[in-house]
Amino acid sequence: MMNYGYYDGEYAPLNELKAPVLDRAFYFGDGVYDVTTYVNGRYFALSDHYDRFVSSCRLADIKFDMSISELTAIFDKLVELTAPEGDALVYFQASRATAERKHSYGDNEKPNLFAYVKPIKRVDMFEHVKLITEPDIRFEMCNIKTLNLMPNVLANKKAERAGCYEAVFYRGSTVTEGSHSSVMLIQGDTVVIPPLSKFILPSVTRKYVGLLCEKNMIKCEVRTFTLDELYSADEILVGSASSMIRRASHIDGAPCGGKAAELYTKLANVYYDCYVNG
Secondary structure (H helix, E strand, C coil), X not given: CCCEEEECCEEEECCCCCCCCCEHHHHHCCEEEEEEEEECCEECCHHHHHHHHHHHHHHCCCCCCCCHHHHHHHHHHHHHHHCCCCCEEEEEEEECCECCCCCCCCCCCCXXXXXXXXXXXXXXXXXXXXXXXXXXXXXXXXXXXXXXXXXXXXXXXXXXXXXXXXXXXXXXXXXXXXXXXXXXXXECCEEEECCCCCCCCCCHHHHHHHXXXXXXXXXXXXXXXXXXXXXXXXXXXXXXXXXXXEEEEEECCEECCCCCHHHHHHHHHHHHXXXXXX
């Protein structure tokens, strides 16, 4: 079945969908985005993704006013056209406007909504991944899910060339997040998740790991952690909307983790149940 997309009121096969070159996303990357999944006939954590999307719009001064029900109706149509019986990734973005190229913008610009759906397969949460570390050279607005992802793109390509799944960013000695995922640890009997700040995205996966730890009496600590702690952790976890959570077997070419299999199995199982069944 063909993947379908939506742009400003029009539905079309994704490779046929058209947008104006004067869309500010085209020449400034002037917009924000979010990603969720459609799993087992439902959207996972859609209200959380919507809230983050609206927050990103507000912080970027983009006047997005579509309700969650209006947005869901668009997603429903795309799912119906693309993946009515399976799991799917749902991508959506708002650019500031279609306008002539200049840095400044009007106070009442109408944003453009773009969205698409593509079928996905659920990842194996017990398949190990390999990681590298990279200095975090991004700007200091990482809490906005902006379209400007050049450092992330380059770091992820470097990881791919090294035969790895992900690049883990750090500032000074402090770990922030991955190029396209959140990074967490297991140390002893405790899951460690980073605190929210302008240096990391407010990851929905990170949020649900914390909530599920609390619900299932798994010790959880919210704090920053260093590269040294990352290297010596009992488990290094990476998580994202489409990949749930997985643990690392190698980082920067050296073996890591593998010391908290029982606790990871408990966490992975409760997360999977939440992801699939709500």
